[in-house]
Amino acid sequence: MRLVVQVKLLPTPEQAEALEATLNAVNRAADLVSRMAFERRCFRNYALRKHCYQAIKQAFGLSAQPAQHVIKKVADAYTTLHANIRAGNLGRPGSTRRVSAEAKPIAFRAQAAQPYDDRCLSWQLDARTVSIWTARGRIKQMAFTGSAEQLAVLAAYRRDESDLVCRDGAWFLIATCDVPDVPVAAPDGFVGVDLGIVNIATTSDGTRHSGKALSAHRHRQRELRRRLQAKRTTSARRLLKRRRRKEARFAADTNHRIAKRIVTEAARTGRGIALEDLHGIRERVRLRRPQRVTLHSWSFHQLGSFIAYKAARHGVALIYVDPAYTSQGCSACGHVDKRNRPDQETFACTSCGFAEHADVNAARNIAARGVAGWAVSHAADDAA
Incomplete structure (x- = not known):
């Protein structure tokens, strides 16, 4: 069974600036790869490397592994898009939503997540630090925080890639863990x-x-959003941005x-x-x-x-x-x-x-x- 463990990074201001520059660089590279894939109708990972691997390394100063991860990220995004189209999740052929999705290349946000493998990211769990590649060089001993249970799961079961994520100015690493399946007991009812x-x-x-x-919480949030949106002031927009995930977090905690x-x-x-x-x-x-x-x-x-x-x-x-x-x-x-x-x-x-x-x-x-x-x-x- 695959689980994800999220830990919060504690970068210094200089380290945070390097992480932000890294996400900007890899996502601008992803936009370029996406346009090239769309124009050439080439969406397979290894086939796409022939067209853009050298180009994005030179244009954006990426190392070999990050450049390959950028290409794979784009290929995976198109795989997901095409699967949704085949499943009818974007509407019937000719519908406005489906035509819009098929008519342009996929675009990536400047702060979209970036995958890292063990060549670009290493964990020092005892010291609660990581060594991570950035566009401005490798950063060593970047601190992170997590619970004892999270650290135990990471130490025992972490596998494959981890994603670097920026959310509302905070930095996170989301690690994939391959936890052994627990045998299902025969139920007594x-x-x-x-x-x-x-x-x-x-x-x-x-x-x-x-x-x-x-x-009641959702009703309060909807009324607050309505009032803030009606104000159209800078402070109202700032408050809306700060509270935009509050309802989702409350609902997720309740469901957990x-x-x-x-x-x-x-x-x-x-x-x-x-x-x-x-x-x-x-x-x-x-x-x-x-x-x-x-x-x-x-x-x-x-x-x-x-x-x-x-x-x-x-x-x-x-x-x-x-x-x-x-x-x-x-x-x-x-x-x-x-x-x-x-x-x-x-x-x-x-x-x-x-x-x-x-x-x-x-x-x-x-x-x-x-x-x-x-x-x-x-x-x-x-x-x-």
Whole structure:
């Protein structure tokens, strides 16, 4: 299993200036490579080197390894673009978004991340320093900070490349770590997890993780952005820039804490986790205009991904189930009817009279489907 570990660099002002100059240089080189690739319709890494390797080394003063990483970064960007086009993520042929993406070369921000390998970057974990290549020469003993757990993971499992990132004036290294897979234990039942907006996550045990605080935080941030954008002053723009990731950080922290609690409880009780397969829900669901902002800011995919990787690290079984009618079906008798759910919170079966909180009932249906799905999939594996 691949994880990333982010550590914060603590450069001196002179070192920070050299890092900034480095990102500017490599991304200007990437823009040149991108234009050459677009003009020649050549997007493969090794084929592209023949056209631009010497040119960017001479024009931007890059060493051999950074120049190769620039070319690979451009090739990877075009690979991603073409994959998105084939998958239809940029619209149908002829759509405005797709035509715009296909009509011009990919452009790189001046502060876009740059990959480093072990020839350009070396770690001294005991001293908490790194030696890193820059456009102004190699910098040695640049300090960084990280938790004891991060350092332990880096020391044991760091592999391949690390990315140099500048975010709001702070510098980070994001290292790839190849952590061994933990064997998945045979589950003794499943914890069903119903994802929603009013309640971010509800488990089949009856635990509800309310979304009230997150919704209120998002509402405050939207109102603050609206007022600051209306002012159009320099100080308002400065404040907007400083706060631009505040909402995302709050949501990510909330999702991390919820995911940790769900996975910890499943591991403690020896059960697996059943999640709804919500792929494509934004395209399927039709809502009134006031509700669309709420839906599109709902980070259910992020929460699902956090649960998935935390479950994998703990050897907890994870299965995705069809979410159809989980909110309308009775977890006691199986009767499905729209009238079973008269409002957001209430579930009352019109057949057997069973009553429960609607999200808890849906989570129990998800748990039952998880048990059935696991039995079917592993019966097939055993037969094979």
